[in-house]
Amino acid sequence: MEVKIEPSWKEVLKDEFHKAYFEKVVIALKHEKAAGHTVYPPGNLIFNAFDKTPFDKVKVVLLGQDPYHNPGQAHGLCFSVQDGVKPPPSLVNIYKEMRDDLGLPIPPGGNLTKWAEHGVLMLNAMLTVRANEPASHSKIGWESFTDSVIKKVSDLKEDVVFILWGRFAQDKQVLIDATKHHILKAAHPSPFSADKGFFGCKHFSKTNELLAKAGIEPVDWSL
Secondary structure, rough: OOOOOOOHHHOOOHHHHOOOOOOOHHHHHHHHOOOOHHHHHHHHHHHHHHOOOHHHHEEEEEEOOOOOOOOOOOOOOOOOOOOOOOOOHHHHHHHHHHHHHHHOOOOOOOOOHHHHHEEEEEEEEOOOOOOOOOOOOOOHHHHHHHHHHHHHHHOOOOOOOEEEHHHHHHHHHHOOOOOEEEEEEEOOOOOOOOOHHHOOOOHHHHHHHHHHHOOOOOOOOOO
16 A cells, blocks of 8 residues: 655655555554544644654654544644644643753643654654544554654664653663663653653753764754
8 A cells, every 4th residue: 555654754664564564554544434433643644753754854752652532632743732722731741841951931832843843753652543532543553563663763873862751652662772872761741640750850951962962963842
């Protein structure tokens, strides 16, 4: 099948689109549509993280778990919501940490596209979800795909900063070559865990310090 994804990623991931697990993903999504289920994000935004951050531009990987499952929120970038949508609680906490770490003002909106355009791959482990049912697509094969994405970045690039918030993201550490990349870990920014090590982690400034040390332009985190 023809997958519409940014050309550099299409080349890097070309083998994945022909594997049995990916066909399973496609069939599952077709079944969801045939059954009348609403799936987020919209089809043209499923690969938005890749479209906004071409492979050669990736310098940071921020890993999320599942797209937002309420109307108008998800647009293919982890933790980010579309313009005009109130920032969810985890994103509010991310903003608080960004303010405390960098002194940046808390933005009114929740669209993080600017980060993606500055080289932050905003990757969810699952790229779709059924409306109002969190983790509903956790078993259709997406993780095989996104695990391959993480491994490709690890294998083919150097000095990428991987930001892993929460246990789910930290379990992906096994896919990353820590001898040539940087791994930052903290609690998840969710209200249930943010005060257990997310607040005060200073991952925004630490990321830029690591990038600068490697001779890579730091990320402009302002929104």
